[in-house]
Every structure is written in structure tokens, then in C-alpha cells.
Amino acid sequence: MKANRRNFLKATSVITLGVAANISKAEKVFGVEGVTSAFELPPLGYNYDALEPFIDAQTMQIHHDKHHLAYVTKLNEAIEKEPSLKGKSLEELIKNINAIPENVRGAIRNHGGGHWNHSMFWQLLKKDTKPGEKTLVAINGSFGSMENFKKEFEKSAMGVFGSGWAWVILVDGKLIICNTPNQDNPLMDIAVKKGKPIACIDVWEHAYYLKYQNKRADYVQGFWNVLNWDKVETLINS
Ligand SMILES: [Fe+2]
Structure with a gap:
């Protein structure tokens, strides 16, 4: 397992337990195979139309494949600009925004936050469940x-x-x-x-x-x- 893959799994372990096993599949599905940056787009874990009619398939597709992917891409670009951040988990980064070097602080806040928030959100969506x-x-x-x-x-x-x-x-x-x-x-x-x-x-x-x-x-x-x-x-x- 490459170091960057280990970091990604560590970074999102709290929120991606259900989908981490599908990372390889996700790389193929979402066309990010071969990406060498630390963070990768996690799969939705369900079909785009799984939440119809409450959230439509087109919104889910664009939201996940375009918006979330953009946060991941821009987060990786920010880390490339600031090598001292390489190897840190996503949670380490977003829990310590004030300690992030100023040149990339805004980018880590926006795109690291965007990556974490959406990774959480996908897992919180499913029809026909009841409060435990x-x-x-x-x-x-x-x-x-x-x-x-x-x-x-x-x-x-x-x-x-x-x-x-x-x-x-x-x-x-x-x-x-x-x-x-x-x-x-x-x-x-x-x-x-x-x-x-x-x-x-x-x-x-x-x-x-x-x-x-x-x-x-x-x-x-x-x-x-x-x-x-x-x-x-x-x-x-x-
Ligand atoms: Fe969003």
C-alpha cells in the first residue's frame, strides 16, 4: 500500500468505514486512477438515483462527481504548494486551521472542509431508515x-x-x-x-x-x- 493511500484511509477512517473497501473501484468509476496526491474522491456507495424523488439523480451526479471532486483536487493542489502539510490526515488539517501556513490556509479551510463535509454527507443519505x-x-x-x-x-x-x-x-x-x-x-x-x-x-x-x-x-x-x-x-x- 502506498503511503498516500495509507494517509487517505487514515484521514477519512471515521467517516468512510463503509466505503473504504471500494476505493479501487471508485478510482476506476470516477476516472481518478493513477492520482498520486494524498486525497481521493470516495465513492457515493449507492446509485445517483437512490434518493429520488427527494434528491434527484442529476444533482447527486454533479454534486459528487464535479463539486466534491473539485474540493479534493484543490486540496491536493494546496498541499503540493506547502510540503510541510504532506502526510497529515484530513482531520489533522481541518482541526488545526490556525496552524496552517498562511499561503494555503484559506485553501485548506475551504477545500479540506469541503472534502470532509461531503464525505460525511454522502454517508448520511439513505431512504427508508428509522431513528435507533x-x-x-x-x-x-x-x-x-x-x-x-x-x-x-x-x-x-x-x-x-x-x-x-x-x-x-x-x-x-x-x-x-x-x-x-x-x-x-x-x-x-x-x-x-x-x-x-x-x-x-x-x-x-x-x-x-x-x-x-x-x-x-x-x-x-x-x-x-x-x-x-x-x-x-x-x-x-x-
Ligand atoms: Fe455540496
Whole structure:
């Protein structure tokens, strides 16, 4: 196994357990075979149309194959410019944004964040799952009810001005909802609210505009039909 491959697997081990075994397949599928940079595009792990009608196949294809790939490519370009960063895991990079040399700090923040966030997001999408036992206990304990939890999450997703993400994070055993601008996330040292991400929604227009146009609220409502509660339960337990 090449060093760069080992680094990639280490970098995304928390969030790509289910797909890491398919990396070789992904390289062929997504045409990145032979890439020698540290980070690679992980596969979706399901078909583009798997989330229809709530998230359409064309959006998934462009979102994954174009947008996510661009974050990975630009992250690798930034690391090429700053050799001191070579060999660091993705989480090491994004947890220490303030320590990144200034010449590439913005690029690592945006593209490293973009890579991590999307890798997480793909795994949090699956139709026909239900909240697990520990998830329900955590949600009821933190928000009083599932209804309150959903309302607060929707409010946070709608409250992102421009592009960004809404998150559910675990902090000292309690679930908290927050949002981040652009490709920031709650693992970053620069985040206003920090914690372990449990769930998230991408509210960049590229995540929904083809199907929902300007109606972000409809996209956010539809998200409840494709949130992978099995993954949420796994993350709460881990
Ligand atoms: Fe996105």
C-alpha cells in the first residue's frame, strides 16, 4: 500500500468505514486512477438515483462527481504548494486551521472542509431508515421531542445566509444544533461551536437548486426522507 493511500484511509477512517473497501473501484468509476496526491474522491456507495424523488439523480451526479471532486483536487493542489502539510490526515488539517501556513490556509479551510463535509454527507443519505433507540434517547434528552429537534434543525438550515451547512453535534453527551458558513465544520478550531458531527445537511444551492430552485425549505423538508438514521445511530454510539 502506498503511503498516500495509507494517509487517505487514515484521514477519512471515521467517516468512510463503509466505503473504504471500494476505493479501487471508485478510482476506476470516477476516472481518478493513477492520482498520486494524498486525497481521493470516495465513492457515493449507492446509485445517483437512490434518493429520488427527494434528491434527484442529476444533482447527486454533479454534486459528487464535479463539486466534491473539485474540493479534493484543490486540496491536493494546496498541499503540493506547502510540503510541510504532506502526510497529515484530513482531520489533522481541518482541526488545526490556525496552524496552517498562511499561503494555503484559506485553501485548506475551504477545500479540506469541503472534502470532509461531503464525505460525511454522502454517508448520511439513505431512504427508508428509522431513528435507533440511542438516537431517540439522545434527541428526546436534548430537545424534548423529535418534533422540536426537527424544527430546530430546519430553522438552523434555513438560517444559513448564502452557502453553508447545518449540523447536529455531540458535546459532552448532549446533542446541539449549529450551522457553519461555506465549508467550515464543527471539527475546526475556528468554528464558533465545536463538537463531534452526528448529522448534517448541505445547504449550498448546488445541493438542491436543479430540483428545488430557490425553495430551500422544500429541500430541507425532503431531507427527513433521506436522512440515514442508521448512520446517525452508529455515530452516536461510536
Ligand atoms: Fe455540496
